[in-house]
Amino acid sequence: MEVMNNYLPIIKPINQQVKSKCWKYLKTHNLANRGEHDGNKENQLIGLLAEMEACFLLKDFYPDLNLKKNEFDGGFDIKHMNRTIDVKAMGRNVYARSDYVNNFAKLQLNYKCDILLFTSVNKKTNYIEFCGWIWKKEIEERATFYKKGCERPRGKDDTMINTTDNYEIKNSNLRDIRYLLEINIQEIK
Numbered sequence: 001m002e003v004m005n006n007y008l009p010i011i012k013p014i015n016q017q018v019k020s021k022c023w024k025y026l027k028t029h030n031l032a033n034r035g036e037h038d039g040n041k042e043n044q045l046i047g048l049l050a051e052m053e054a055c056f057l058l059k060d061f062y063p064d065l066n067l068k069k070n071e072f073d074g075g076f077d078i079k080h081m082n083r084t085i086d087v088k089a090m091g092r093n094v095y096a097r098s099d100y101v102n103n104f105a106k107l108q109l110n111y112k113c114d115i116l117l118f119t120s121v122n123k124k125t126n127y128i129e130f131c132g133w134i135w136k137k138e139i140e141e142r143a144t145f146y147k148k149g150c151e152r153p154r155g156k157d158d159t160m161i162n163t164t165d166n167y168e169i170k171n172s173n174l175r176d177i178r179y180l181l182e183i184n185i186q187e188i189k
Contacts, residue, residue: 075111132174
């Protein structure tokens with residue numbers, strides 16, 4: 001498979017005030033509303049932080065959590081430049097590398113979004129990496145598919161069992177996040 005980039009993520013500190021607001025929001029709201037493969041509160045925090053920081057990166061503001069509906073979001077997180085973006089987040093204890101994979105559950109394949117934006121939240125350092133993006137329609141050709149129940153390696157001496165049908169896409173197979181930022185600048189001109 002062709003390598004899309006040399007994996008040059010944008011790495012930024014997570015806004016700690018925003019993180020506190022996200023925790024507070026999650027105490028009274030549940031973002032796990034798909035009905036299948038829903039994350040626990042820690043997973044929801046990682047996802048919500050990534051969504052908030054991605055919105056700030058792309059649109060230069062943090063969304064108002066008071067306006068966020070406590071229901072299924074339809075399969076995308078951000079509307080930007082006439083496109084819908086689903087922000088995918090992995091919580092890690094290390095910084096990602098080009099050979100690290102991002103997950104995309106097959107059950108989300110029919111959701112209406114244009115772009116999958118992959119991020120990695122380093123839980124130890126409180127930094128977020130904007131790893132890259134692809135058009136959602138490319139997931140089947142650019143990622144590797146694994147069935148539910150398949151055992152997957154997670155490092156040197158660790159494995160996990162897939163809890164759902166899942167696609168894995170390496171960071172090296174993503175487009176550079178800077179391209180989305182360049183489109184943003186060109187559209188404003």
